Amino acid sequence: MKPKLTILLFNMLALSISISPTVYAKSVVIINPNEFQLSPNGKPLELNVQMKKGEIFNPNLGKFDEVELRQYLDGNSQNTENNSLVAPTIRTQPEAYLKVQLNNKLDNDECKKQDDHNTPHCFNNTNLHTHGLAVNPGYFKKPDSKDTGIASDNVFINIKPNTSQPFQFEIPKNHPAGTFWYHPHLHGSTALQVSSGMVGALIVEGNRFPKIDNNNVVQVGDIDILLKDTDEKILMFQQIQYNKNGKIDDYSELENPTSWAKSSRYTSINGLVLGKLEMTQNKFSRWRMIHGGVRDTLGLIIKELPNSADFSDDKVIQQCREYGEFIDNKENKDIEKITRFNQLKSINFNTFAHDGITMAETQPTKLSVLQPGYRQDALISFPTVNKYCVFDTKLNDKNEINKNISNKLTAQLSENHDLYAKLINWVDVKKSTEREINIQTYLANQAKQKELPTQIINQIAKNDLSAFAPYKSLENEQVKNNKQELNFHIGNGFKISNKINDMDESKAYTGKQEDVRYLNFKTTDDSSYIDEWNLTSTLGGHPFHIHVNPFQIQEILNEKDEDVSGNPSNGGQYDVQFNNLKHVWKDTIFVPKGYTVITRTQYDNNLLGDFVLHCHILDHEDQGMMQDVRICDPNESLEICKARPFAGDTPKIQHSHH
Ligand SMILES: [Cu+2]
Secondary structure, eight states: OOOHHHHHHHOOOOOOOOOOOOSOOOOOBOOOOOBOOOOTTOOOEEEEEEEEEEEEEETTTTEEEEEEEEEEEETTOOOOSOOOSSOOBEEEOTTOEEEEEEEEOSOOOOOOOOSSTTSOOOTTOBOOEEETOOOOOSEEEOTTOOSOOEESSOTTOOBOTTEEEEEEEEOOTTOOOEEEEEEOOOTTTHHHHHHTTOOEEEEEOOOOOOEEETTEEEEOOOGGGTTTTSEEEEEEEEOOOOOTTSOOOOGGGTSSTTHHHHTTOOOEETTBSSEEEEEETTOOEEEEEEEOOSSOOEEEEEEEETTOTTOOHHHHHHHHHHHHOOOOOSSSOOHHHHHHHHHSOEEOEEEEEETTEEEEEEEEESOEEEOTTOEEEEEEOOOSSSEEEEEEEOOOGGGOSSOSOSSSOOOOOSSSOOOOEEEEEEEEEEOOSOOOOOHHHHHHHHHHHTTOOHHHHHHHHTTOOGGGOOSOOOTTSOOOSSOEEEEEEESSSEEEESSTTOOTTOBOOOOOGGGOEEESOBOSSOOOOEEEEEEEESSSOEEEEESSOOEEEEEEEOTTSOBOSSOGGGTOOOOTTTTTOTTOEESEEEEOTTOEEEEEEEOOTTSOEEEEEEESSHHHHHTTOEEEEEEOOTTSBHHHHHHSOOTTTSOOEEEEOO
16 A cells, blocks of 8 residues: 555645735744853753743734744753743864763653654654764763763664763864754654754854965865854754644654645744844845754745835735735736746845855855755845845745645746745844945955965955865765665655665665665775765655765756756756755755766765764654665775674764773
8 A cells, every 4th residue: 555645745636725814923033042151161061852832923823823842952051031942052163072961851751662663653762963063973982881871973872751861072173164953863753853843053163274385275274264253143944843732742743745834834943933134234144044844945035125124024024925925826827926026136145055064165046945954054145224035935846845735825936936935034134334245355355354365365255265165076086886876765665775766675764784884895896985876766855864974966967867066157057956066065965856966975984883864854764764874994894894783783882982
């Protein structure tokens, strides 16, 4: 029997469309989440997991919904007033030992292990994953110690209610500075906990200056050097799910592709729906955007609301919604409203980092596509004191996790852009005397102030940020002969195959050692340790994520085998989602059905061990779209590497504590 999901995917049901809000949001200002204060005496951060009451604005009903959800809280904070449904930000730096004590204070619900571990279960058990950090995936343990040990980024441990677990993340000296995030990752309860808002920013802050010798950059620096005096917005996008009682207990509320869309809920930022973001005219802010939601694609676009400088908050929200949230589809096109929407001026995202990794250039873009797990860092400035609407526009179906089968408002805007525009938040711009400058001039000015070498200042002025891009390109490297292949498939479960475009040998997660994917072992036929991966999907689109080691995009081939990762203004093939990703480093990449995503990776030999790769639609992951991987010692053969027990079965000592 085919699962219900498959039937739903093929039955594009026409559901009724409703838009009749009479009351709009209270004016709520989006502020950065609270931050953990790092203890000077090296004591760990106290990260509590507990139920917490809060409220979320519901634009469809024009009222706040009372909720009670699993949340991360700062165990040392006296701030009980704060009811924002987002976890505190962790800020750390290269070479730091980030210590966290995770205290699971959820009720002991005496969960029983399911017969099938791919049936979601044990929603009060948890653990902790540092998404995107290149850190040890295992345990630290003193050889003479009898206790369980101190965990690093180990997603196999199970922290039960009323227990605590110490973590220590050793951030390597060469770790990139950037925007990462943390969330629970226990197979079975990941989606439900992340859907409750258990997501926090994890920022690695760098202070390294680029070094030059004989006009060559011999050591890259951190872009943070240039942005020390720049305003920073941490924007955690969440898709917080809850039932009519404001709770989330039943997994069936998550598990099919229509659930989020049908709920008509809005993506929140730092726990706020339709919040107000405060900016200053012509002053760049660094937006650290994190997609911490479970299952909705974001296509962000910022539009200027004409003559709106004196609008009240309510009027801004009302007007933004009128501009963007109109009913439109293939059968029923409202050309007038489409034209009106398109004529609104757009603001550029000057994106300079994907998934926390600084690129060799800033990329101006009007549309910022964020899939679950993605991060983007962008510099944004607003030229007028008008108000601005930030919309989530509807992309065409193959680029979206949720197909056009719900009462989400849709608008077919052009052949290439099957867009609709749902308001996410809006921007209030404070008047200033600053003059408008372009992004290259802004960054070059910052570099001058920091007294960087003239050569680097000149590079920055020409949009060359290679002095700040941490990884060397693998595009010209020799790769291993045996390519890594992976296919996502849905059919009698949520599955992965080790062959591209293959359904027959695809498997749901087994957790068995025989199904571990071994990487990085010594082979006789070549000397290269660089892996090339080919990623495909035979049903739906899935964000591929692998822990610990990021990868570099080489090519993204569409259904016609055209590479769409290039730049269309230099003759590249247009693609709404994948343009300009060629040779960009990421840790999560969307794989639509029919596409082939080709990446390269060089595993960090200081971070050997056992971890996972998976689909970042987290309810897919909980139901089996996950695979165990082991990074072998490059000096050992596959046979020797295979002989060691897998961490998922028996936690083992990875690394001695030092
Ligand atoms: Cu998936």
